[in-house]
Structures are given as structure tokens and as C-alpha cells.
Amino acid sequence: MNKEYTINSFISENSRPLSSLFYFVLIMTIFFTSSPEVFFSPKFHQAVLTVYPIIIFLVIPLVFVVTMGEIDLSFASNFAFASWIFSLLIKTFSIDPFLAFLFGILAGAFIGVLMGCLVVYGRISSLVASLGALFLIRGFLFVVSDSKSITIIEIRNHWIYDLLVGKFFGLPMQFIWAGIFVIISYFLYHRHVFGAHIHHIGDNPESAAQMGINVDRTRIFCFMFCGIGAALAGMFSTLVNFTWWPTQGFGYLLLALASVFVGGTPTWGGVGTIFGAVFGSGVIAYMETGIVAMGWSGLWRQFFNGLIIILALLGHRFHGNRIR
Amino acid sequence: MEPIIELRNISKNFGGITALNSVSLEVNEGEVVGLIGDNGAGKSTLIKTLVGVHQPDLGEIFIRGQRADNWNAKKAREAKIETVFQDRALTPQQSIVWNIFMGKELRYPLGFIRVKEQQDQANRIIREIGFTSKLIDAKSQVGNLSGGERQGVAIARAIYNDAELIILDEPTTALSLIETQKVFDFVNNIKAKGRSVLFIGHNIFHVFDISDRFVILDRGKVVHQLEKSDVDSPENLIKIMKETVEKGE
Numbered sequence: 001m002n003k004e005y006t007i008n009s010f011i012s013e014n015s016r017p018l019s020s021l022f023y024f025v026l027i028m029t030i031f032f033t034s035s036p037e038v039f040f041s042p043k044f045h046q047a048v049l050t051v052y053p054i055i056i057f058l059v060i061p062l063v064f065v066v067t068m069g070e071i072d073l074s075f076a077s078n079f080a081f082a083s084w085i086f087s088l089l090i091k092t093f094s095i096d097p098f099l100a101f102l103f104g105i106l107a108g109a110f111i112g113v114l115m116g117c118l119v120v121y122g123r124i125s126s127l128v129a130s131l132g133a134l135f136l137i138r139g140f141l142f143v144v145s146d147s148k149s150i151t152i153i154e155i156r157n158h159w160i161y162d163l164l165v166g167k168f169f170g171l172p173m174q175f176i177w178a179g180i181f182v183i184i185s186y187f188l189y190h191r192h193v194f195g196a197h198i199h200h201i202g203d204n205p206e207s208a209a210q211m212g213i214n215v216d217r218t219r220i221f222c223f224m225f226c227g228i229g230a231a232l233a234g235m236f237s238t239l240v241n242f243t244w245w246p247t248q249g250f251g252y253l254l255l256a257l258a259s260v261f262v263g264g265t266p267t268w269g270g271v272g273t274i275f276g277a278v279f280g281s282g283v284i285a286y287m288e289t290g291i292v293a294m295g296w297s298g299l300w301r302q303f304f305n306g307l308i309i310i311l312a313l314l315g316h317r318f319h320g321n322r323i324r
Numbered sequence: 325m326e327p328i329i330e331l332r333n334i335s336k337n338f339g340g341i342t343a344l345n346s347v348s349l350e351v352n353e354g355e356v357v358g359l360i361g362d363n364g365a366g367k368s369t370l371i372k373t374l375v376g377v378h379q380p381d382l383g384e385i386f387i388r389g390q391r392a393d394n395w396n397a398k399k400a401r402e403a404k405i406e407t408v409f410q411d412r413a414l415t416p417q418q419s420i421v422w423n424i425f426m427g428k429e430l431r432y433p434l435g436f437i438r439v440k441e442q443q444d445q446a447n448r449i450i451r452e453i454g455f456t457s458k459l460i461d462a463k464s465q466v467g468n469l470s471g472g473e474r475q476g477v478a479i480a481r482a483i484y485n486d487a488e489l490i491i492l493d494e495p496t497t498a499l500s501l502i503e504t505q506k507v508f509d510f511v512n513n514i515k516a517k518g519r520s521v522l523f524i525g526h527n528i529f530h531v532f533d534i535s536d537r538f539v540i541l542d543r544g545k546v547v548h549q550l551e552k553s554d555v556d557s558p559e560n561l562i563k564i565m566k567e568t569v570e571k572g573e
Contacts, residue, residue, distance in 0.1 A: 013463075187436070191436055191437050191439060192435050192436050192437060193429050193431060193435040193436075193437060194435065196422060196426075196429055196437060197427075199415070199417075199418055199422070200415045200418065200422070200426055200427075203415035203416065203417045203418055204413075204414070204415045204416070206411075206413070207411075207412075207413040207414055207415050207426070208415070208426070208427070209377065209397065210372075210375075210377050210397060210407070210409055210413040211397065211401070211413055211426045211427035211428075211481075212376075212396070212397040212398035212399075212400070212401045212427040212428075213398075213426070213427045214398070270415065270417040270418070271417050
């Protein structure tokens with residue numbers, strides 16, 4: 001009886017991440033059964049596992065922002081801004097890559113704080129403010145780089161390369177870092193005052209303010225966290241490719257957003273799921289390459305991406321509407 | 325003895341509208357003050373200013389004789405002033421336990437929450453309050469509770485902090501007779517413990533029953549203050565209130 005209660009309560013308390021896991025398993029089952037020769041090849045998964053962590057670094061902080069009832073689109077350009085700082089410091093100023101990495105994180109955090117201030121003090125909707133920032137930062141990067149890429153092939157010989165994107169028993173190191181990032185984020189989201197306040201603000205900001213929560217400060221910190229995630233994603237991407245280029249990160253804009261919602265975090269704020277987002281990111285990461293690996297033309301990729309997003313969101317409707 | 329809280333000449337404007345006009349009010353230790361007035365008299369604005377949700381444009385706030393600068397909601401709660409707001413200030417998609425500890429979470433160092441301890445405490449408090457008619461776990465979502473149960477959560481939050489002054493803004497609105505009686509029992513209980521209460525209501529009969537002193541607010545001004553010994557019945561209080569308001573027009 002007690003065991004039954006525990007299983008039932010576990011399912012009801014984790015219905016969103018569990019249904020995201022279901023979509024992930026479903027997609028993988030389809031892929032494995034339809035094209036086993038490709039999907040049983042470790043090389044195929046290694047290629048996906050190189051991209052997957054980058055999506056994770058972008059998506060997890062977005063779950064925080066969406067739970068808070070906001071949105072941040074600027075991450076796709078912040079991705080390139082932070083990694084530009086990182087590459088520039090290494091290439092042009094010959095700064096130690098570890099220090100450059102720290103500066104890259106600071107740069108991402110700085111853009112995040114600016115975004116937060118724009119929303120909080122400028123009283124602009126986060127959708128519009130971050131849309132503006134998305135183009136503004138990208139435009140700035142085109143101008144300052146003269147639309148030229150920066151290659152940092154020399155980083156291969158630095159210890160930071162092995163530590164961040166090397167191999168650990170065949171597993172890409174960035175996968176391990178992404179795992180650590182997910183665990184820390186899970187505790188921040190569910191077991192930390194920061195996460196609790198974000199849930200309250202997304203649910204009812206007036207109530208949160210009446211209870212003494214510093215709503216403005218929490219909002220700014222949340223956008224800063226999103227900036228840090230974008231910076232990490234950008235620098236990991238640069239390290240994997242040994243190259244920074246001015247359009248870097250733009251392709252992740254819609255994929256990362258789709259991962260949040262496929263992962264089971266609803267648009268209305270107050271609720272969300274970290275593990276759901278991890279599975280959602282998995283669905284999106286595998287869809288990107290899986291369709292082609294199944295033998296379909298790449299032209300179908302966006303069609304199936306759209307289809308899975310709509311089907312997943314319809315599935316998440318079973319978790320009910322917003323409770324007021 | 326110093327009052328727990330004292331407002332001196334507080335004024336608050338919203339745009340061109342004066343919500344509070346040089347309001348002075350004090351609440352002493354162990355007393356229940358009834359704040360009454362018609363709709364739009366400024367009761368809720370006064371409460372929100374008193375607990376730091378709104379900042380006054382003019383005037384001063386004193387806590388136990390000490391002037392409170394940069395007064396805000398966090399400082400009010402730290403000064404052991406808790407409020408049950410008219411809208412209850414709950415977050416319906418969160419659990420009872422998260423609502424009870426909203427803004428006052430039990431923490432480990434670095435801000436991590438004492439999850440188990442919060443849950444045990446929340447379960448204990450909701451049983452003590454006795455607002456829940458059925459076996460509700462502290463993990464339940466507040467949005468799934470009845471109006472009375474939600475009021476219970478808001479009250480549980482107020483008493484958990486061991487408040488010295490509890491402000492109840494229209495606490496009996498939309499409650500059943502039994503639930504209303506429970507609110508009265510709660511007020512009498514905390515009064516017996518020597519705590520202070522500021523009770524806001526437009527039902528004079530409710531306010532009359534439990535208050536030691538009455539403050540009448542009209543169009544953002546305190547127009548009359550009187551002790552319970554000055555009035556012998558709720559009807560008499562209504563008559564005084566009506567005459568005072570008419571005199572001011």
C-alpha cells in the first residue's frame with residue numbers, strides 16, 4: 001500500500017519530466033528500429049553528444065527564465081559575444097586560455113545583467129527587450145569582427161582543452177561538464193532560495209513582493225544566469241570547432257526554445273522541470289541528425305522538428321492548465 | 325511602553341489621487357485594533373504602506389520607538405510584523421510548504437533550503453491551525469485548496485514567524501460561517517498570548533466583537549479613534565462612523 005502510494009506520488013509529482021522522458025524514449029525507439037546499423041554505431045552518438053551539452057547549457061538557464069514568467073532570446077547572440085571575448089583574448093592579447101575562459105563567463109554574465117536591468121528598470125517586456133538585444137549584439141559582432149572568424153587552433157596544446165572538451169574514457173568531457181551543470185541547476189531550482197523565489201515570482205509576482213522577496217534583484221540574477229549559460233555554450237562550441245565565427249549560436253535560438261517547451265516547462269510561468277528540459281534537449285539534438293541518419297532527405301528536418309514540438313506540447317496539455 | 329508600530333503623518337499619492345492624507349496610527353502591545361471604513365477609504369493602502377509594500381510619499385514609521393528608514397516588506401517581516409493580505413498573497417501553483425515559508429525559507433549556509441524541516445514544520449502548523457477539513461499534505465498545491473483552506477495557509481505563514489503584530493486585511497471575506505468563526509478563534513488565541521492584532525474589515529459586527537480599539541478611516545484620513553468602552557454596541561459604532569463621515573463631507 002505504502003509502496004503503491006510512493007510510486008503514484010512519484011509519478012504525479014514528476015509527470016512533466018516523465019512525459020518528456022517518454023517522448024525521448026519514443027523518438028529513440030523509432031530511430032533504433034528503423035535504422036539500427038546507424039543508431040547502434042557509437043560514432044553516431046559521439047557526434048550527437050558533442051552538440052547535446054551545448055544545447056543543455058543554453059536550455060537549463062532558459063527553464064529558470066521561463067519559470068519566472070519571462071523569456072530571453074538574447075542568449076543566441078550572447079553565445080557569440082562571450083566566445084568572441086574568449087577567442088579575442090587568446091588570439092589577439094595572448095592571454096592564458098583559462099583566464100580568457102573566466103573573462104568569457106564574466107562577459108556573458110554582464111550581458112545577462114544588462115538584459116535584466118533593461119527588463120526590470122526599463123520596464124520593457126522581456127520578449128521585446130531580448131529580441132532587440134539579439135540583433136543589437138549580433139550586429140555589433142559583425143561590425144567589430146568585420147565579419148571575419150577567429151581561429152584558435154593553438155588551444156589544442158593547452159590543458160584547458162583536454163579538461164573541457166577532451167575525452168574521458170571515450171566520452172566527450174563537455175558531456176560530463178553538462179551533467180555537473182544539470183545537477184547544480186537542479187539543486188538551485190528545487191532546493192535553493194533562488195529557485196524558490198523564481199517559482200514564486202513566476203506564479204504571482206505581487207504576492208512574492210508582498211512577502212518580502214526582492215523581485216527585481218531575483219529577476220536580474222536570473223537573466224545573469226542565462227547569460228552565463230550562453231557564455232559556457234559559446235565557449236564550448238568554440239573549443240570544439242577551434243574557431244569563432246560571427247554567426248555562431250544563431251542556429252540554436254529556436255532549437256533551445258523548442259527544447260524548453262518539449263521538455264515540459266509551460267509558457268505561463270511558476271512551474272517547470274530541469275530533467276524534462278534535459279530530455280527535451282535530447283529529443284531536439286537527436287532529431288537534428290536522426291532524420292538524416294534514417295535515410296530521409298535533410299529537407300524533412302524542420303518538418304519533423306515542428307511536428308514533434310506540436311505533438312509534445314499537445315501531450316503536455318494532459319498535465320492541465322494553469323492553476324489560479 | 326513604546327508602541328510596536330507607529331505611523332506619523334503618512335501620505336501616499338497614486339498619480340493625482342491622494343490615497344492617504346497625513347495618517348497617524350499606532351498599535352500597542354497586546355491590543356487588537358479594528359480599522360474600519362467604507363470601500364475606497366484607504367484601508368488596504370494604509371496596510372500596504374505599514375508593511376512596506378508601498379513606500380510613503382511623506383511621513384515617518386517607527387518600530388518600537390526606532391525610526392524605520394527605507395522601510396520595506398522584508399524589514400517588516402524581520403521586525404516580526406506579519407500580514408494576511410486581502411488577496412492572501414499566495415502562489416497557487418506552489419505547495420503549501422513553499423507558501424508558508426515564502427520569503428522566510430529555513431536555510432542551510434549558501435541559501436540551500438532545509439527541505440525536510442520545512443515540510444515537517446508545515447505539516448505541524450496546518451494541523452494546529454485546523455483549517456484543513458481533510459487530510460491535506462503540506463506538499464499539496466495551494467491552488468487545489470478551498471477558500472477557507474487558502475486562508476488557513478496565509479494565517480499559518482503569519483503565525484509561523486512568531487509575529488508580535490499580525491495584520492489581518494478583510495480576513496473573513498468570502499468565508500463560510502464556520503471558517504469565519506475559526507478566524508475569530510485564531511484572533512482570540514493570539515490575543516491571549518499577548519500578541520497584537522490590526523484587524524481590517526468592513527463588517528462592523530465582526531470588527532466590534534474582537535477589537536479593543538477602533539480607528540475610523542475615511543477618504544485617506546483617520547477621522548476618529550475610540551476605545552471599546554466608548555461604544556456599547558456595533559449599531560452604536562455604525563452610528564458614530566456615519567456621523568463622523570457625514571461631518572467630514
